[in-house]
Amino acid sequence: MPTITDLTGPAGSLEAILNGPAQPDASASPTAAVVFAHPHPQYGGTMHTKGVYQGAKGLSRIGCAVLRFNFRGVGRSRGTFDAGEGEMEDFRAALDYMAARHPGTPLWAAGFSFGAWVALEVGADDDRVGALIGIAPPVATSVSGMDYAFPRTLASTKPKFFVQGEADEVCPLAAMWAFYGRLEEPKEIVVIDAADHLFEGQTQELGESLEDLLRDF
Numbered sequence: 001m002p003t004i005t006d007l008t009g010p011a012g013s014l015e016a017i018l019n020g021p022a023q024p025d026a027s028a029s030p031t032a033a034v035v036f037a038h039p040h041p042q043y044g045g046t047m048h049t050k051g052v053y054q055g056a057k058g059l060s061r062i063g064c065a066v067l068r069f070n071f072r073g074v075g076r077s078r079g080t081f082d083a084g085e086g087e088m089e090d091f092r093a094a095l096d097y098m099a100a101r102h103p104g105t106p107l108w109a110a111g112f113s114f115g116a117w118v119a120l121e122v123g124a125d126d127d128r129v130g131a132l133i134g135i136a137p138p139v140a141t142s143v144s145g146m147d148y149a150f151p152r153t154l155a156s157t158k159p160k161f162f163v164q165g166e167a168d169e170v171c172p173l174a175a176m177w178a179f180y181g182r183l184e185e186p187k188e189i190v191v192i193d194a195a196d197h198l199f200e201g202q203t204q205e206l207g208e209s210l211e212d213l214l215r216d217f
Helices: 050-061 085-101 114-125 151-155 173-182 203-214
Strands: 003-009 012-019 033-037 065-069 107-112 129-135 160-165 187-192
Touching: 003 085, 012 050, 012 085, 033 050, 033 085, 033 114, 050 065, 050 107, 050 203, 065 085, 085 107, 085 114, 107 114, 114 129, 114 151, 129 203, 160 173, 160 203, 173 187, 187 203
Parallel strands: 033 065, 033 107, 107 129, 129 160, 160 187
Antiparallel strands: 003 012, 012 065
16 A cells, blocks of 8 residues: 655655555565656646556556655645756655665656656766656757756666657657667667657556566666
8 A cells, every 4th residue: 555655855845655566575675766756846747647656556566666756836745846956856855765765775766757857867966876767758958938958867877768658749759769869878768659748548558668668677
């Protein structure tokens, strides 16, 4: 059963849900401890976004402990939207929480859309993080009125995994392929046929794609 919790963030408490492995082994540590960030708060993104929920389920099925949390100003999380800078601090606080809760367990950074930008850039810069996972990252020059840059992600030699919708209207597939070509190895990507930015009607397939990508990592 998921655990509803609060963790301490730089702007106050952050509302969170912690899912353990789908088939827990009391004698074993999780495969990885994952922090999973949600899409843009000002466009309806929360830790309950269907793609985040299904993505967390997919990672849980391969034995991961997964923390979903609401960025500052979303749900019961304290603070207000900070155009990315504060949200990156929130993500660092969530990594601290999972690293302390699961010492010695591999730590992964994951996110969806705006949350992918946060997770990839923070995770690339954190020596504790061993894998970067991005769902529909906003790699176009400007998305939702913000300019996104991925300097740390582009320079990183950490393993990188992506799930992208073929018909993504916000972060077009062509832009994703151009970005992917600039990334250092190792890297893998799954493109889901006909899926839009939020993977409407295909979020279960999103979760299954993450499961397939990370199962043998």
